[in-house]
């Protein structure tokens with residue numbers, strides 16, 4: 498046996514995740530009400546599956562399967578849950594496009610054949626057409642053969658392949674599927690057992706590496722760009738911080754239909770590194786009522802996380818960590834993004850006596866202790882984010898704002914670190930697995946462990962059974978990994994694979 502063969506707790510047998518099904522994925526996109534769900538249901542029939550509680554931010558997309566010509570295809574409806582707010586449609590469209598471009602091998606845009614084209618239709622088409630992926634236009638609600646020719650009018654969007662369909666009546670589905678299927682690659686069945694010995698370096702493609710490969714193939718240089726989301730409940734100072742980070746006096750970008758994705762992000766260069774603040778229109782957006790603003794802040798946080806590498810979770814120092822902060826922090830943690838906790842308005846709490854950058858212009862020497870006590874409170878309220886660096890700032894006075902850039906760069910680097918199999922073997926030799934304190938009858942054999950992905954760092958444990966790790970054991974392993982390799986600011990994910 499391997500020197501580091503160890504025993505892990507056995508909690509429950511779990512199903513292999515559906516994403517291990519080796520079938521290519523295509524996406525359905527389009528603005529609300531064009532008939533995406535209807536087409537999705539028509540294609541998938543009863544095989545529809547709603548992904549409810551996966552870790553990560555996959556909740557607002559729906560996956561299903563469809564068999565065509567003896568071949569299994571997976572399908573994702575990127576439509577999700579659309580907020581009841583017209584002004585949010587443009588950012589919703591961008592979100593869909595992003596999911597589709599990151600996940601899917603081919604994309605079907607749906608438009609309403611009975612309505613005029615709208616700005617979001619045109620904008621979405623523009624983004625998709627630029628991607629270089631196989632894309633198809635489904636002109637829906639063509640309920641009779643007669644009006645099928647009307648579909649031709651939609652060619653102006655620029656699609657080569659246009660299909661008149663009726664989701665409601667099931668018309669045109671075969672032609673559409675045939676074209677999509679022909680464009681999708683054949684996928685090999687994944688074979689874990691063939692990985693053989695412990696020197697295998699298996700590299701899974703994450704959203705991030707996929708995106709990089711894609712952009713590289715378009716000749717874009719993005720290796721030094723970090724996408725940053727500023728999240729938090731209303732009035733904590735998100736827009737004030739954004740202004741401080743991007744420089745004052747910038748035009749506020751309108752979130753109204755027709756603005757482009759690029760115009761909505763703001764990019765700042767610092768230390769030869771580019772910081773892309775995602776969806777800045779969304780950051781500045783305010784709700785009309787308190788309740789609306791609070792709901793909106795959660796919706797926005799989730800959208801922004803999806804587009805980001807690093808999240809700045811803003812806390813209002815005058816109020817401490819509230820339930821809503823913890824809620825938003827929970828989404829950040831689950832999303833796999835790196836997190837920095839930023840306690841803002843520090844100027845208010847200390848009534849100007851102590852600056853968080855350590856420059857104490859005042860006599861009162863007790864001030865630094867405040868930061869220590871405050872740190873404990875924040876850590877206690879946001880336990881699951883213990884890996885996130887904590888910063889105290891005043892966005893209003895511009896104090897410690899520069900430090901935000903440095904920390905973002907640090908965590909962006911950390912989340913992409915890779916532990917080699919050699920390092921991993923040496924590390925495992927040092928881990929005292931008995932200290933996890935697991936009863937003998939709850940144990941399981943682990944053969945070896947390897948880092949399978951970066952961003953977030955993801956470790957695969959090869960074991961004798963397909964089981965889920967006990968929470969406290971996962972915690973133990975995570976702490977051991979952090980003690981050796983840190984991964985500052987990034988969550989660490991584990992996957993278990995049975996070798997037989």
Ligand code: GDP
Pocket residue numbers: 527528529530531532533534535536576637638639640662663664665666
């Ligand atoms: P989504 O928001 O894009 O998912 O759209 P839905 O699938 O919820 O459909 C929006 C509306 O369009 C619903 O009232 C559907 O019944 C209607 N609809 C969908 N497909 C068709 C179609 O082929 N013909 C007609 N006439 N109506 C349709």
Ligand code: GDP
Pocket residue numbers: 729730731732733734735736737738780781841842843844845890891892893894
């Ligand atoms: P958002 O809703 O999170 O975008 O918050 P805003 O940026 O609109 O800020 C809400 C309020 O807090 C405004 O009145 C800001 O002037 C104030 N504010 C923001 N940052 C600071 C800060 O560092 N110190 C103080 N004292 N007030 C701040």
